[in-house]
Amino acid sequence: MKPTDLKEIKKPLTIEQKINRRNFISFGTFFALAGSAVAGWKWLLYAPEEKAGITAGTRAPLRRALNKSELFFRNLFSNNHLVKTYPKESAAENVRVNSLIGIENDTEFDNAKWTLNVKITPTDFLKISIEEIKALPKTEIIYDFKCVEGWDQIQHWAGVKLSDFLLHYKLDALAEKNYMGLETPNGEYYVGLERDSVLHPQTILAYEMNGKPITNDHGAPLRLIIPVKYGIKNIKRIGVMSFSDIRPRDYWAEQGYDYYSGL
Numbered sequence: 001m002k003p004t005d006l007k008e009i010k011k012p013l014t015i016e017q018k019i020n021r022r023n024f025i026s027f028g029t030f031f032a033l034a035g036s037a038v039a040g041w042k043w044l045l046y047a048p049e050e051k052a053g054i055t056a057g058t059r060a061p062l063r064r065a066l067n068k069s070e071l072f073f074r075n076l077f078s079n080n081h082l083v084k085t086y087p088k089e090s091a092a093e094n095v096r097v098n099s100l101i102g103i104e105n106d107t108e109f110d111n112a113k114w115t116l117n118v119k120i121t122p123t124d125f126l127k128i129s130i131e132e133i134k135a136l137p138k139t140e141i142i143y144d145f146k147c148v149e150g151w152d153q154i155q156h157w158a159g160v161k162l163s164d165f166l167l168h169y170k171l172d173a174l175a176e177k178n179y180m181g182l183e184t185p186n187g188e189y190y191v192g193l194e195r196d197s198v199l200h201p202q203t204i205l206a207y208e209m210n211g212k213p214i215t216n217d218h219g220a221p222l223r224l225i226i227p228v229k230y231g232i233k234n235i236k237r238i239g240v241m242s243f244s245d246i247r248p249r250d251y252w253a254e255q256g257y258d259y260y261s262g263l
Contacts, residue, residue, distance in 0.1 A: 054192070054247045057256030070260035077196050083227040083263070086142045091156035095209055097217050098147050098231040101251065102189025109237075111221045114185070118171065119242040126169065130221045134207060136160040136168055141202055146263060147231040157225045159206035163199050174243040175199065181248030182224060185239030192248035192259065193226070193233065202227045205238070230261045 050056060050063040058066075103109070116133070118126040140158040166175045180198045183190035197203065206225040207214055214220040219236025226233055232252045242248065253259040 052254075054249055055253045055256075055259055057254060066258045066260070070258070070262075073260065073262055074194065074196065077228075077262075079196065079200050082202055083143050086144070086154050088142055088156055090154050091142050091210065092153050093210065095155055095218065096151070096153050098145075098149075098234075099236075100217060102184035102186065102235070103216070103219065103237050105188065106184075106186055106237075109185070109216070111216075114221050114237075114239075116222060116238060117240045118169070119240060120174070126171075128169070130207060133160055133165070133205060133222065137164060138208075139164075139204060141204065141225065141227065143202070143227045145227075145231060145234075148257070148261070156210050157204065157206040158208035158211070159204040159222070159225065161201065162203045162205055162224075163201065165205055166199075171243075177243040178245045179243070179248055181240075181242040181244065182235050182238050183240045184235065184237050187239075189235060189251050190249055191224075191233050191235045192250040192253070193229075194260070197226060197228055197262070200226070200228055228263055230263065232257065233261050 047059040050060045115127040223236045
């Protein structure tokens with residue numbers, strides 16, 4: 001090979017050649033990643049469904065991923081981490097109704113006859129009236145209520161801290177169990193909550209909204225307000241409270257949603 005031929009081989013690329021090479025690499029990378037994403041989506045789409053139980057309605061690999069995410073965030077959770085609160089004037093006057101599941105069929109429900117039934121043993125219940133709950137120290141919170149549907153709204157709620165309620169009725173030993181279950185009086189809606197979220201200082205049993213008694217479509221006479229969770233965990237018209245070391249059933253987790261549903 002002649003010296004002149006070697007110089008021609010080592011001749012630097014032109015600007016146009018460099019641009020073309022970069023474009024080739026960029027498009028090649030894009031199509032490779034897109035192909036991998038499509039393959040991954042097909043794999044998940046046709047993966048076997050999870051075995052129905054406390055959770056159901058989604059693919060087994062996705063449920064495993066959701067459970068791993070729950071463990072990760074639970075390890076980071078701290079009662080020292082509080083959600084942002086706002087002045088009262090920031091609260092919405094017209095509070096959005098996020099769902100009526102569990103209360104929409106109770107057209108003849110009588111708030112005056114309501115009691116909260118706390119399950120002490122399989123056959124023993126502690127029955128507590130709304131007046132007894134209202135006699136406990138009241139706390140208020142104005143925060144940004146978030147729904148899994150994508151909307152949020154600053155809302156003003158008042159009631160008793162759930163942790164204070166548990167202490168007052170000497171339920172703190174039961175509350176040391178890993179989970180609390182809550183359900184509507186008719187049993188049509190139900191949620192499961194892990195202990196740390198139950199005992200979070202901003203979690204309340206609410207009976208007031210914007211300084212007035214909660215209306216029926218917002219869960220009168222008593223509902224849960226748990227700011228560290230999405231709205232689907234903020235159960236309305238609580239009828240039964242229970243405690244266990246295994247996950248209680250959860251309405252939306254049975255439909256394929258994340259059991260944890262934390263923010």
